[in-house]
Amino acid sequence: MKKIRFIAFFCVTVIVLLSGYSLKANAEGYIKWVDCNVPYEILLNAYEYDVKYYGSEEVQFDFAEALAYLAVKNGNKYQVKKDLKALSDLVHKLKEGKKISDFYGDNKYYIYYVESYRAIFAQFIGEYSVNDTRQYGLKNYHPFPKGYWYNHYDDFGASRSYGFKRKHLGHDLMGSIGTPMIAIEGGTVTEFGWNKYGGWRIGIRSFDGKRSYYYAHLRKNKPYAEGVQKGSTIEAGQVIGYLGVTGYSRKENANMGCPPHLHLGMQLIFDESQYSGRGEIWIDMYHITKFLSHNRVEVKKGETDYYSVNVKKTISA
Ligand SMILES: [Zn+2]
Numbered sequence: 001m002k003k004i005r006f007i008a009f010f011c012v013t014v015i016v017l018l019s020g021y022s023l024k025a026n027a028e029g030y031i032k033w034v035d036c037n038v039p040y041e042i043l044l045n046a047y048e049y050d051v052k053y054y055g056s057e058e059v060q061f062d063f064a065e066a067l068a069y070l071a072v073k074n075g076n077k078y079q080v081k082k083d084l085k086a087l088s089d090l091v092h093k094l095k096e097g098k099k100i101s102d103f104y105g106d107n108k109y110y111i112y113y114v115e116s117y118r119a120i121f122a123q124f125i126g127e128y129s130v131n132d133t134r135q136y137g138l139k140n141y142h143p144f145p146k147g148y149w150y151n152h153y154d155d156f157g158a159s160r161s162y163g164f165k166r167k168h169l170g171h172d173l174m175g176s177i178g179t180p181m182i183a184i185e186g187g188t189v190t191e192f193g194w195n196k197y198g199g200w201r202i203g204i205r206s207f208d209g210k211r212s213y214y215y216a217h218l219r220k221n222k223p224y225a226e227g228v229q230k231g232s233t234i235e236a237g238q239v240i241g242y243l244g245v246t247g248y249s250r251k252e253n254a255n256m257g258c259p260p261h262l263h264l265g266m267q268l269i270f271d272e273s274q275y276s277g278r279g280e281i282w283i284d285m286y287h288i289t290k291f292l293s294h295n296r297v298e299v300k301k302g303e304t305d306y307y308s309v310n311v312k313k314t315i316s317a
Contacts, residue, residue, distance in 0.1 A: 142296045297309075
């Protein structure tokens with residue numbers, strides 16, 4: 001009897017722990033962790049539907065809601081073929097007059113995923129103007145400009161050492177030293193200068209405060225574009241600095257012994273206590289950068305720096 005009671009207690013404990021683990025929001029009322037593992041193919045397909053049905057009376061499509069619908073349906077275990085089909089079936093149902101929220105609208109996981117995806121993708125898709133022409137689509141930029149090579153694989157969470165044992169909470173994109181680095185999204189520069197891990201780095205907090213982007217290992221001697229400093233206001237698509245291989249040293253301006261790459265991080269902040277310290281939420285940027293490869297800015301060489309041309313300007317609603 002004792003044994004059965006123990007097993008029952010053990011199972012309940014595991015279930016409680018697991019449900020806490022998957023939902024990751026608690027009584028304090030803000031989200032504690034997000035696993036964004038939406039494959040590139042799904043992001044792109046959902047994006048194409050979003051653009052196609054933008055302003056449509058017939059179909060009410062919403063990018064974040066559609067992803068949340070899929071995450072609830074598949075238990076956050078994406079399978080490209082199956083989920084592309086589920087997305088297409090969803091659109092058929094929307095054409096019959098349903099809304100996405102009709103399916104899982106009051107499901108707590110659905111609400112959690114909608115809030116998570118809205119936080120991540122808030123500024124990715126929207127209205128913008130280029131040369132005074134109004135358009136709708138992808139407006140956040142890939143960190144590498146048009147025509148510059150890069151190479152990457154999904155390395156989020158891999159364990160790293162470089163003398164400092166810690167989990168890799170970012171995404172590395174290999175490239176050539178001196179490649180102009182582009183701000184994915186606009187915001188304010190909150191971190192700037194030397195860091196013993198990231199070397200010359202720059203941290204940009206989004207205007208709504210919910211995201212912080214981290215670009216590290218910038219170039220020795222000339223890491224930043226002129227005028228970029230702590231407190232600067234940055235626009236999406238702006239040249240902020242140059243790819244390099246600095247870091248992992250207490251000594252400033254030191255290169256490390258590995259191939260040149262950009263270390264890119266994206267952090268979510270639902271509560272200010274999550275900005276730095278133990279509660280930090282970092283997002284896997286592998287699939288997101290693949291998605292962003294559909295929007296690469298063109299750069300030209302100026303006197304002191306490279307600069308971006310034909311940058312999309314956000315139109316605020
Ligand atoms: Zn890295």
